Amino acid sequence: MIRLEKRPTPSRAWTYATPVLAVALTMLAGGLMFAALGKNPFLAIKTIFYDPILGEFAFYYRGQLLVKAGPLILIAVGLAMGFKAGIWNIGAEGQYIMGAIFGAAVGLAFYPAEHWYIFPLMVIAGAIGGLLWAMIPALLKVKFNTNEILVSLLLVYVAEQLLAAMALGALRNPDATGFPGSRNLQQYPAASNPEIWAGTGIHMGVVAALIAVIFAYILLSRHLMGFHIQLAGQSPKAARFGGVNPTALVVFCMGLSGALAGLAGMFEVTGPAGQIAISFNSGYGFTAIIVAFLGRLHPIGILLAGLLMALTYIGGEAAQATLQIPAAAIQAFQGMLLFFLLGVDVLSNYRIRLVKEGVA
Amino acid sequence: MTDLLSVQGLTKAYPGVVANDDVSFSIAPGEIHALLGENGAGKSTLVKMVYGLVKPDTGKMELFGKPFAPPEPRSARAAGVAMVFQHFSLFEALTVAENVGLGMENPPPLGQLSREIREVSHAYGLPLDPRRLVGDLSAGERQRVEIVRCLLQDPKLLIMDEPTSVLTPQEVEILFATLNKLKAEGTSILYISHKLEEIRALCDGATILRRGKVVASCDPRENSAAELAELMVGEALQVPDRAPGETGKVVLTVAGLTSEHVDTFGTKLQNIGFEVRAGEVLGIGGVAGNGQDELLSALSGETIGSPETVRFRGKPVGHLPPNARRRLGMLSAPEERLGHAAAPDMSLVENAILSGWQRQKLTSGGGFLRWGAARSFAEEIIAAFDVRTPGAHVAARALSGGNLQKFVIGREMLQRPDLLIVNQPTWGVDASAAAAIRQALLDLASAGAAVVVISQDLDELMEVSDRFAALNAGHLSAPKPARGLSMEQIGLMLGGAHDMDVANPDEAHHIIETYEEGHP
Numbered sequence: 001m002i003r004l005e006k007r008p009t010p011s012r013a014w015t016y017a018t019p020v021l022a023v024a025l026t027m028l029a030g031g032l033m034f035a036a037l038g039k040n041p042f043l044a045i046k047t048i049f050y051d052p053i054l055g056e057f058a059f060y061y062r063g064q065l066l067v068k069a070g071p072l073i074l075i076a077v078g079l080a081m082g083f084k085a086g087i088w089n090i091g092a093e094g095q096y097i098m099g100a101i102f103g104a105a106v107g108l109a110f111y112p113a114e115h116w117y118i119f120p121l122m123v124i125a126g127a128i129g130g131l132l133w134a135m136i137p138a139l140l141k142v143k144f145n146t147n148e149i150l151v152s153l154l155l156v157y158v159a160e161q162l163l164a165a166m167a168l169g170a171l172r173n174p175d176a177t178g179f180p181g182s183r184n185l186q187q188y189p190a191a192s193n194p195e196i197w198a199g200t201g202i203h204m205g206v207v208a209a210l211i212a213v214i215f216a217y218i219l220l221s222r223h224l225m226g227f228h229i230q231l232a233g234q235s236p237k238a239a240r241f242g243g244v245n246p247t248a249l250v251v252f253c254m255g256l257s258g259a260l261a262g263l264a265g266m267f268e269v270t271g272p273a274g275q276i277a278i279s280f281n282s283g284y285g286f287t288a289i290i291v292a293f294l295g296r297l298h299p300i301g302i303l304l305a306g307l308l309m310a311l312t313y314i315g316g317e318a319a320q321a322t323l324q325i326p327a328a329a330i331q332a333f334q335g336m337l338l339f340f341l342l343g344v345d346v347l348s349n350y351r352i353r354l355v356k357e358g359v360a
Numbered sequence: 361m362t363d364l365l366s367v368q369g370l371t372k373a374y375p376g377v378v379a380n381d382d383v384s385f386s387i388a389p390g391e392i393h394a395l396l397g398e399n400g401a402g403k404s405t406l407v408k409m410v411y412g413l414v415k416p417d418t419g420k421m422e423l424f425g426k427p428f429a430p431p432e433p434r435s436a437r438a439a440g441v442a443m444v445f446q447h448f449s450l451f452e453a454l455t456v457a458e459n460v461g462l463g464m465e466n467p468p469p470l471g472q473l474s475r476e477i478r479e480v481s482h483a484y485g486l487p488l489d490p491r492r493l494v495g496d497l498s499a500g501e502r503q504r505v506e507i508v509r510c511l512l513q514d515p516k517l518l519i520m521d522e523p524t525s526v527l528t529p530q531e532v533e534i535l536f537a538t539l540n541k542l543k544a545e546g547t548s549i550l551y552i553s554h555k556l557e558e559i560r561a562l563c564d565g566a567t568i569l570r571r572g573k574v575v576a577s578c579d580p581r582e583n584s585a586a587e588l589a590e591l592m593v594g595e596a597l598q599v600p601d602r603a604p605g606e607t608g609k610v611v612l613t614v615a616g617l618t619s620e621h622v623d624t625f626g627t628k629l630q631n632i633g634f635e636v637r638a639g640e641v642l643g644i645g646g647v648a649g650n651g652q653d654e655l656l657s658a659l660s661g662e663t664i665g666s667p668e669t670v671r672f673r674g675k676p677v678g679h680l681p682p683n684a685r686r687r688l689g690m691l692s693a694p695e696e697r698l699g700h701a702a703a704p705d706m707s708l709v710e711n712a713i714l715s716g717w718q719r720q721k722l723t724s725g726g727g728f729l730r731w732g733a734a735r736s737f738a739e740e741i742i743a744a745f746d747v748r749t750p751g752a753h754v755a756a757r758a759l760s761g762g763n764l765q766k767f768v769i770g771r772e773m774l775q776r777p778d779l780l781i782v783n784q785p786t787w788g789v790d791a792s793a794a795a796a797i798r799q800a801l802l803d804l805a806s807a808g809a810a811v812v813v814i815s816q817d818l819d820e821l822m823e824v825s826d827r828f829a830a831l832n833a834g835h836l837s838a839p840k841p842a843r844g845l846s847m848e849q850i851g852l853m854l855g856g857a858h859d860m861d862v863a864n865p866d867e868a869h870h871i872i873e874t875y876e877e878g879h880p
Contacts, residue, residue: 010705010755222728222729222731223727223728223729224713224717224723224727224728224729225727227710227713227729230706231703231706231710231714234703234704234705234706235699235700235703235704235705235706237696237699237700238699238700238701238702238703238714239703240662240682241660241662241682241694241700241701241714241715242682242714242715243661243681243682243683243686243715245681
C-alpha cells in the first residue's frame with residue numbers, strides 16, 4: 001500500500017526537482033499520445049522542445065521565444081506577488097489591454113512630433129492604465145468586501161469592449177479610410193519599441209520583464225514588504241498580529257500586478273503588435289496565471305516557466321505546421337505539463353511510503 | 361484478572377525523533393490510569409496509536425487479552441475505545457444533537473438521538489440540551505458534548521487528553537464525579553494531564569513518560585505532586601517566587617472598552633475598565649470564550665477603537681495598530697500559537713521577525729531585512745527559553761506546542777516590553793517549562809514592566825498575580841489583591857452561576873467547598 005506522510009518541513013530538494021520531473025513525465029505521456037495519433041513521438045518532442053532553440057530555423061524561433069516570454073513573465077511576476085498574499089487578480093488581461101490603450105493614446109496624442117520624452121511618458125501612462133484598472137477591484141474589495149476574482153475577471157470583458165471602441169473610434173487611424181485600428185506605432189519612431197538587437201526578439205518589454213524578476217526577487221527575499229506579503233498569504237491571523245495592514249496590502253498587490261500588466265500591454269502595442277486593434281489581446285494575461293503557478297510564484301521560477309511556456313507555444317505551432325499534429329493535441333500536451341506539475345507538487349510537502357499491510 | 365488494555369514494547373519513530381521507545385503499560389478494568397509527561401514526551405503519539413490514528417513501528421497491544429491493532433479510529437471505536445480530544449471537533453453552527461450524530465457511524469433518527477443524549481447526559485451528571493447550538497455553549501459544555509458522544513458508543517476504554525484545561529473548578533468537580541461514576545461501572549479511563557494534584561485526586565495508576573520512554577509506573581496517591589513532577593522532568597522543579605515589590609506609575613489604563621464581536625460566536629466586551637502599574641502582574645481569570653481573545657486583541661491593537669479607551673502611560677492609544685503600540689513598548693502574546701502568534705509554515709527566524717522587527721531593529725533603512733540579525737535574535741530566544749528544536753531554520757509547525765509557546769513568549773519578553781499582555785501563557789506547556797515561563801513573567805514585573813496575564817488556570821493566576829480580576833460574558837470584575845482571596849470569592853468573581861447547572865447559591869457553595877477540599 002502506498003501512503004503519503006506529511007513532511008514536518010517542505011523538502012527543498014523536491015521543490016527544485018518536481019518541475020524537472022513534471023517536464024519528463026509530460027514528455028513521456030505526450031509521446032504516448034502522439035504515438036497513439038500515429039505520429040513519431042520522438043520527432044514530435046524534438047520539434048516542440050529542441051528545434052525552436054537549436055534546430056535549423058532556430059534563428060527565427062529564438063526571437064519569437066523572447067517576444068512571447070517577455071509579457072508572460074512581466075505579468076506573472078506581478079500576479080505572483082498578489083497570489084502569495086492571497087489576493088487573486090484574475091483580470092491581468094484587462095489591465096494589459098488598458099495599459100496598451102493608455103500608452104498608445106499618449107503616443108498618438110503627440111503624433112507626429114518627435115521628442116525623446118514621448119516614449120518614457122507612454123511607459124508611465126501604460127503602467128498607470130493597468131494600475132487604475134486594477135484599482136477598481138482593489139477599492140471595491142477594500143470598501144465593500146467584494147470578491148476581487150469576479151470583479152477583476154469581469155473587467156477583462158469591459159476592457160475588451162473599450163479596446164474595440166478605441167480601435168473603431170477615438171484611436172482609429174484617420175488616414176486608414178475606415179479600417180479599424182490605430183496608426184501603426186512601429187512606423188512612428190518616437191513612440192515605438194523596436195528590437196534592441198535585430199533578430200533577438202529583445203525589446204524594452206523583455207528588458208522590463210528581467211528587471212521585474214530581479215525587483216520581485218529582492219522584494220520577496222530581502223524586504224519587509226515581501227515578508228508581509230508571504231505572511232498574509234500563509235497565515236492571515238498571524239499577519240494581523242504582526243501589524244500587516246490588509247487594506248494597504250490589497251492596494252499594493254493589486255496595484256503592482258495591474259501596473260506590470262499595463263506595462264506589458266504598452267510594450268506589446270508599441271512593439272510586436274504595433275497598433276491598437278480589435279484583436280490586440282491574445283490571452284497573455286490569462287496564460288500568465290499558469291506561468292505564475294508553474295514557476296511556484298517564485299520570480300526565478302517564473303522566468304523559467306515563462307520561457308518554457310513560450311517554448312511549448314512556439315514548438316507547438318511548429319509541430320502543427322511541420323508534422324500536422326492537430327492543435328487540440330498540442331493544447332492537451334500543454335495541459336499535461338500543468339497537470340503533472342501540480343500533481344508531483346505533492347512530493348515537496350509529503351513523502352511517499354510503501355507500507356506493507358498488516359503491520360501492527 | 362486480565363488487563364483491559366496492555367501495551368508491550370510499542371515504538372514509533374518519526375524522522376529525527378523517536379516519539380515512543382519500547383513503551384509498555386497496562387490498564388485494569390475500571391481503572392483510571394494517568395499518562396504523565398512533559399510536552400514532547402510522547403503521550404499524544406501513544407494514545408494516537410491506541411486510538412488507531414498512528415500505526416506503531418514495532419510492539420503490540422492487547423485488548424481483553426486479544427491482539428489489538430486498529431488500522432483506523434473507526435475500528436478502535438468498534439472495539440470499545442473512545443477518545444475526547446483536547447481540541448474539540450464541533451461545528452458551532454449546528455446543534456448538540458446534530459454534532460453528536462455527525463460523529464457516529466450509524467446515527468439514529470434525530471428525535472431518538474436527542475432522547476438518548478438527554479438520558480445519557482443526565483445519567484452521568486452532564487446535563488445537555490440537545491437542541492442548543494454548539495456556538496452558544498461554554499467550553500465546559502462543549503466538552504460534555506464530546507464526552508456524551510463517546511458515552512453513546514458504550515466505550516470500555518475512554519481516553520481523555522487534557523480534559524480540565526478549559527474548565528472552571530466547579531466544572532472540574534462535575535467532570536470528576538462523572539469519571540468516577542464511569543469507573544464504578546467498570547469503564548477504564550486513560551487520563552492525560554499536566555495537573556499533578558488532579559491526577560493524585562483522581563487516578564489509580566500512573567505511567568510516566570520522559571523523552572518517549574517509560575521512566576516510572578506508580579500509584580499517584582502514594583506520591584506527592586513534587587515527586588511526580590520530578591519523575592516527569594527528571595530534575596527538581598523550581599517554584600516561582602517573588603517578593604511583592606513596590607509598584608510604580610500607572611502604565612496601562614483601560615476605560616469604557618466595549619467591542620463589537622469579531623465573529624458570530626465571539627464575545628462582546630462590555631465596558632471594561634482597569635489599571636495596571638509598573639512592576640505589577642494583573643491576573644485575569646475566566647472560562648474560555650468569555651472575552652479573553654477579544655480583550656487581548658483590543659490591547660494588542662489587532663482590533664482598534666476610540667483613542668481614549670486604552671491609554672499607555674497616559675497617552676491615548678486605543679486607535680493605534682499593533683506596530684505603533686509595539687514601538688511604544690506594548691507587547692502581547694495571543695493564546696493561539698500556531699496561526700496567530702506564529703505563522704505555521706514560516707521558520708523560527710521569520711517568526712522572530714513577525715513581531716520583533718521594530719524593537720530588535722531587524723530591518724535596515726528602507727525596510728530591508730537584516731537576516732543575520734534576525735537569525736541571532738531567533739537563536740537568542742531558543743537559548744534563553746530552552747526551546748527544543750534542531751535549529752532556527754525549522755518551520756514553526758514542526759515544533760511541539762509547548763516548545764513553540766516558549767518561543768512565542770520568549771520573543772516578546774526579550775524585546776524588553778514596558779507592558780506585556782499574555783493569553784494562556786502556559787497552556788499545554790509541561791510543568792518545568794510552565795514554571796520557567798511564570799518565573800520569567802515575574803522577573804519581567806520585578807524589572808519594572810507591567811504584566812497582564814489572561815489565563816484559565818487559577819493555580820497559575822494565584823501564583824503570579826498581584827491583583828486578580830475575572831472575565832465573565834464580556835464583563836470584567838473589579839480587580840482585587842490576589843493574596844488572601846479565597847476559592848469561594850474567586851468562584852463568585854468568575855460568575856459562579858454562569859453556565860453552571862446549579863440554581864441555588866447553597867449548592868454552588870457546596871461545590872466550591874468540595875473543590876477546596878480536593879485542593880488544599
